[in-house]
Amino acid sequence: MAEIWAILQLHKGQLDEQSGELLSEMQEVAQRQQEKPDVCAILLTSPESPLPDLASIHTQGIEHVYVLAHPTLDRYSTEANVSALAWFIRQRHPMLVSNSATANGRDCMSRLAARLRLPFAPGCLSIDIQDDALFTLRTMYDGRAYIQTRSQLQGHTALATLIPGVRGNPTSRNLAIGKASGKVTIVTPTIDDFIERERIKHIALQAPSPEDVELEAAERIVAGGRGIGREGFTQVAAFARLLGAAVGATRVATDRGWVGHARQIGATGRIVHPRLYIACGISGAAQHTSGMREAQTVIAINPDRTAPIFALADLGLLGDANRVLPLAADLMGHK
Ligand SMILES: Cc1cc2nc3c(=O)[nH]c(=O)nc-3n(C[C@H](O)[C@H](O)[C@H](O)COP(=O)(O)OP(=O)(O)OC[C@H]3O[C@@H](n4cnc5c(N)ncnc54)[C@H](O)[C@@H]3O)c2cc1C
Numbered sequence: 001m002a003e004i005w006a007i008l009q010l011h012k013g014q015l016d017e018q019s020g021e022l023l024s025e026m027q028e029v030a031q032r033q034q035e036k037p038d039v040c041a042i043l044l045t046s047p048e049s050p051l052p053d054l055a056s057i058h059t060q061g062i063e064h065v066y067v068l069a070h071p072t073l074d075r076y077s078t079e080a081n082v083s084a085l086a087w088f089i090r091q092r093h094p095m096l097v098s099n100s101a102t103a104n105g106r107d108c109m110s111r112l113a114a115r116l117r118l119p120f121a122p123g124c125l126s127i128d129i130q131d132d133a134l135f136t137l138r139t140m141y142d143g144r145a146y147i148q149t150r151s152q153l154q155g156h157t158a159l160a161t162l163i164p165g166v167r168g169n170p171t172s173r174n175l176a177i178g179k180a181s182g183k184v185t186i187v188t189p190t191i192d193d194f195i196e197r198e199r200i201k202h203i204a205l206q207a208p209s210p211e212d213v214e215l216e217a218a219e220r221i222v223a224g225g226r227g228i229g230r231e232g233f234t235q236v237a238a239f240a241r242l243l244g245a246a247v248g249a250t251r252v253a254t255d256r257g258w259v260g261h262a263r264q265i266g267a268t269g270r271i272v273h274p275r276l277y278i279a280c281g282i283s284g285a286a287q288h289t290s291g292m293r294e295a296q297t298v299i300a301i302n303p304d305r306t307a308p309i310f311a312l313a314d315l316g317l318l319g320d321a322n323r324v325l326p327l328a329a330d331l332m333g334h335k
Pocket residue numbers: 224225226227228249250251252253264265266267268269270280281282283284285286287288291301302303304307319320321322
């Protein structure tokens with residue numbers, strides 16, 4: 001039977017946040033096919049590592065999980081991951097292999113495409129396969145225009161990455177479609193010998209500073225505007241660090257040099273689509289909100305109840321953001 005694969009990434013031994021949405025997207029692609037292919041989850045890990053809880057995969061209706069287990073896969077490594085996946089694709093010839101467009105997903109999939117000379121669509125908002133062609137919706141010009149692409153496959157496996165956070169994780173209602181258990185096949189991939197002499201050395205894992213996290217790929221953003229003043233950005237950065245979030249800003253804040261211009265969100269800045277957007281001291285001008293209105297959950301902190309940002313907010317806190325953020329940090333157990 002034809003297969004569609006979703007490569008799921010692991011974070012500290014657990015499935016990454018994007019796993020659910022990647023699986024849902026692949027389920028929908030499968031359902032649109034005349035002969036429904038098997039949607040399979042792919043995990044890469046070492047034989048010694050315990051498997052993550054797979055129940056959430058199975059309850060999403062995914063009955064088959066392939067675990068590629070090899071000692072060189074104990075943590076993400078470009079060469080080992082690409083080598084293992086290339087070997088497995090050659091074995092099974094799936095119709096579509098997808099991954100989330102995270103740093104590792106982008107790194108791995110582009111090299112995999114080059115290695116196997118397969119058609120590859122990076123950074124998709126949606127994916128489809130029809131009549132032996134890969135159809136995608138993607139953005140260009142920093143998210144200001146949408147394009148639909150069509151790549152003829154000529155029987156080849158298609159590769160694609162899905163931008164995280166665009167479709168969101170499936171709700172618990174959607175999740176109740178599958179069984180709580182399914183088939184797990186553990187495979188030992190053949191990995192190229194040169195991996196032993198890996199050119200890329202793992203030295204340490206270090207979280208980037210919230211001012212450096214790429215805004216377009218950020219799952220959480222804490223953004224500041226004129227209302228918090230220059231000093232307020234110290235609070236915003238500290239709170240962002242607590243949440244593992246990126247720092248964003250309005251044009252007023254970047255024009256005043258409170259943060260770098262690369263942090264500006266809006267019509268003349270970045271277009272973002274995080275799961276969580278915390279707007280501190282931001283009025284909600286159209287030029288700003290056009291860059292963040294696709295955020296899944298918006299929290300706004302502002303003392304002015306008439307501020308337009310509240311119309312977009314799922315949760316509005318009336319108050320001084322410079323006082324609310326330290327209180328929230330305290331509640332989370334951090335001073
Ligand atoms: C062509 C053009 C392009 C533009 N492009 C962009 C863009 O890409 N991105 C962008 O952001 N803007 C852009 N702008 C500017 C935009 O129109 C707004 O001026 C800007 O977004 C407002 O920024 P702000 O919300 O920080 O400031 P303000 O609109 O001044 O709002 C500050 C808010 O902070 C609140 N506040 C005050 N004190 C506190 C406190 N202690 N705690 C919490 N809240 C407080 C106030 O009530 C107010 O609502 C553009 C403008 C033009 C003309």
